[in-house]
Structures are given as structure tokens and as C-alpha cells.
Amino acid sequence: MTARPDAAPTRGASLLLLAVIVALALNLRPAMAAVGPLLDLIEGATGMGSTAASLLTTLPVLMIGLGALSIRPLRRRLGERRGVLLGALLIGGACLVRAVLSDTAGLIASAAVVGVGVALIQALAPVVIKRAFPTRFGTVMALYTTGIMGGAAIAAATAAGLAEAVGWAGTLALWSVPAFAAAIIWLAASRDPAAEEPNRTAVVEATDPERPFWRQGRAWRLILIMGLGTSAYTLVLAWLPPFYIDLGQPRATAGYLLSGMTGAEVMAGLLVSMTIGRFPDRRGPILTALVLALIGLAGLVVAPVSLAAPVVLVLGLGIGAVFPLSLILAMDQIDDPARSGDLLAFVQGGGYIIASLSPLGAGLLRDHMADLTQAWVLMGGGVILLGVMTLGFRPGLPKLR
Numbered sequence: 001m002t003a004r005p006d007a008a009p010t011r012g013a014s015l016l017l018l019a020v021i022v023a024l025a026l027n028l029r030p031a032m033a034a035v036g037p038l039l040d041l042i043e044g045a046t047g048m049g050s051t052a053a054s055l056l057t058t059l060p061v062l063m064i065g066l067g068a069l070s071i072r073p074l075r076r077r078l079g080e081r082r083g084v085l086l087g088a089l090l091i092g093g094a095c096l097v098r099a100v101l102s103d104t105a106g107l108i109a110s111a112a113v114v115g116v117g118v119a120l121i122q123a124l125a126p127v128v129i130k131r132a133f134p135t136r137f138g139t140v141m142a143l144y145t146t147g148i149m150g151g152a153a154i155a156a157a158t159a160a161g162l163a164e165a166v167g168w169a170g171t172l173a174l175w176s177v178p179a180f181a182a183a184i185i186w187l188a189a190s191r192d193p194a195a196e197e198p199n200r201t202a203v204v205e206a207t208d209p210e211r212p213f214w215r216q217g218r219a220w221r222l223i224l225i226m227g228l229g230t231s232a233y234t235l236v237l238a239w240l241p242p243f244y245i246d247l248g249q250p251r252a253t254a255g256y257l258l259s260g261m262t263g264a265e266v267m268a269g270l271l272v273s274m275t276i277g278r279f280p281d282r283r284g285p286i287l288t289a290l291v292l293a294l295i296g297l298a299g300l301v302v303a304p305v306s307l308a309a310p311v312v313l314v315l316g317l318g319i320g321a322v323f324p325l326s327l328i329l330a331m332d333q334i335d336d337p338a339r340s341g342d343l344l345a346f347v348q349g350g351g352y353i354i355a356s357l358s359p360l361g362a363g364l365l366r367d368h369m370a371d372l373t374q375a376w377v378l379m380g381g382g383v384i385l386l387g388v389m390t391l392g393f394r395p396g397l398p399k400l401r
Helices: 011-026 036-046 050-069 071-097 104-132 137-173 176-189 217-246 251-278 283-302 308-331 337-355 357-369 373-390
Strands: none
Touching: 011 071, 011 104, 011 137, 011 176, 036 050, 036 104, 036 137, 036 217, 036 251, 050 104, 050 217, 050 337, 050 357, 071 104, 071 137, 071 176, 071 337, 104 137, 104 308, 104 337, 137 251, 137 308, 217 251, 217 283, 217 308, 217 337, 217 357, 217 373, 251 283, 251 308, 283 308, 283 373, 308 337, 337 357, 357 373
8 A cells, every 4th residue: 555645635535534434433332332231131041140241341342452552563564444444344243243153152252353343443543533634633533432422322222122123132233234334435435545654664753762651651641541431431331221220120211321321422522522622721621521420420329210311411421521532632642643543552452451340340249239339439439530630631741752
């Protein structure tokens, strides 16, 4: 592939690239989000306990983290075009095999493969975004993360109804269709030079030598911010529907509550997309989002049924804003697209490894205490810690190297 980083993309090519970025994003959560509303059916059919069932969310999140940490050599070997394509194909293939490999081993193995596919896309897509949309990367990143949450909302809302029509295994397998479609569209859109990585061997660096991120304290703080923020998302994604089913709510209602929460996340992502350019100091928006998330978690503890709708909407607004804001905060730290992609891979890698522990921990609590209330309380403590760390990211800090 011959890269031409100086070539300006046409308006039509830019729109196609933006469309496929959103299409790819829509496929990054359904394989996990569709599980929660169907968990009682899956547990009944396979004999899984809560701890084992939590692996259907924990494993993909863990693989996202591990994959992100190794993305730099993969990007150099595969290139961004082939890497994103491979990610979409892995997601599609892993979803498809769930139609026939619907036992415990098959579901867990396919969950791991989904995680690898998602890791490839999540680590490479932001690099493409920053290169193709350098003056609007905050806006496009927010649209990208909105697409991620939109896919989760659709999966959660449709899971119960589809399961009645095609069964729970067929419902999980249906998400192979949009993944394969996104792969085909990506092949067309990524022919544009703006979607390709430049030839870095021809570039003479005029800046200071690069330092390993693991030697830079701010990069570790970004990992904790990403990890705690994503922990709240993965915890609710995995366990909100089972929590409400345990409280006596119908499966469809539990799915709609998760869908409503992820719909609020979409609205929050769109709001971030439209307004983030007005806030060069990212701390204000992040702290506002954290307050909303904390109020939502408190509502799950004190009034989960009587105030279910407002609780999940407020929680969704908070979590939905934290996710894109944490990505934008990380990408603020470096100007070079490829280097900022390396930082984002490092941050997402460590962050998603941390986040993978929250669904597993909640599953252990549910097995031993038959109650998820303590999980919401512990997550509230994590949200407070996240806010304290965010205060250190004032504008004007030197760029990371």
C-alpha cells in the first residue's frame, strides 16, 4: 500500500470515511450488550453460574486490553487498513459461530475472539480519525464513541424480542451481519489516503526522542482514569438487566432499561461531540459527567425500582460522557497522530484490563451474596477516585513524548 499523507481527501471520501467509522463503532459492543438481557436463558441452557457467565463480558474486555497493549507491532505489520478489516472479520466470525457453538466453552471462546477484534478496531480507528480529521478530531471521536454506545443500545433493546423469534443463540449470531457489512464498507473507504498511515520512515522527527509511556506518570494516571470510567460502563452493561430481573422485573423490561441507559449514553456522546470544542479545559465536563454517574449509582442502591427510569437515564448520561471525554483527554496529550495512537493503545490496554475486573467481581458477589448492591457502592467509590485524579489534568501541561 502506497501512502500519500499529503493528499487531501475529497468531501465525498471524507463523508464515506466518517460513515464507516460510525458503522465500525456500532459493532464494538453488541456481542456483549446482547448477553445481559438473555443471561437467565443462557444460564438455564448451559448451566453457567454468575461467575462463569461474567466471563462473557470480562473476557472480551480483557482481550481488548491485552490486544491494545500489543497494537504497535501489529499496526506496523498489518497496517491500519488490514488491521481494522481483520478486527471486523473477527467480530463477525465470532458472532456467527455462536449459532452452533452455544455451549459454555463455545460462548467463552467466541467472547475472547470478539475481544481481539474489538481491540484491533479500538486501537487503530482513533489514529485514522486524528489523521483524517485533524482539526475536528474531538468531534469525530465523540461521534465514534456515540456509535459504540448506540450499538449497545440497539442490541439491548432488541435482544428479548429477537430471542422469542430466533432463540438466544440466533440472536447473538445475528450480529455477524452488520460486522461483515462494516468490513466491506471499510474496504472501499480505506482506499482514500486520509485513512492510510503515512510512511514514517521518510519523516525526520524534529521533536525530543520518544520516551516509553510506562516511564511517564501521567500515562499511568490516564490508565486509571480510563480503567475506572470503563469499569462503570462494563459493570452496568453486564449486570444491569440481571439486577432488575432478580428484583422481579420482566426480561423485556430489564432489556429496555439497559437500552434506555445506553440511549442516554448516545445522547451524552452527541452532546460531547457538539460542545467539546468550547472546553479546552476538559476537567469541567468530566467532573460534571462523574457527578451524574454517581447520582445514578446511588439511585440503584436506594430506589432501583420506583425510580428506575430516571436512575438509568442519569447514569447513562454520566457514563456516556465519561467514555469519550477520557479518550479525548488522552489524545490531547500528544499531537502526532501515530504517537497519540500508541498512547491511546497503552491507556486503553491498561484501562480495559482494569475494567475487565468489574463484571467478574460483580459475578462473584452475586454468587456469594445473591445481591449486586455492594457492586454499585464499590463503583461509586471508584467514580470519586476518578474525579480526584482528573483534577491534575489542567490545560497547558507539556505534551507527553
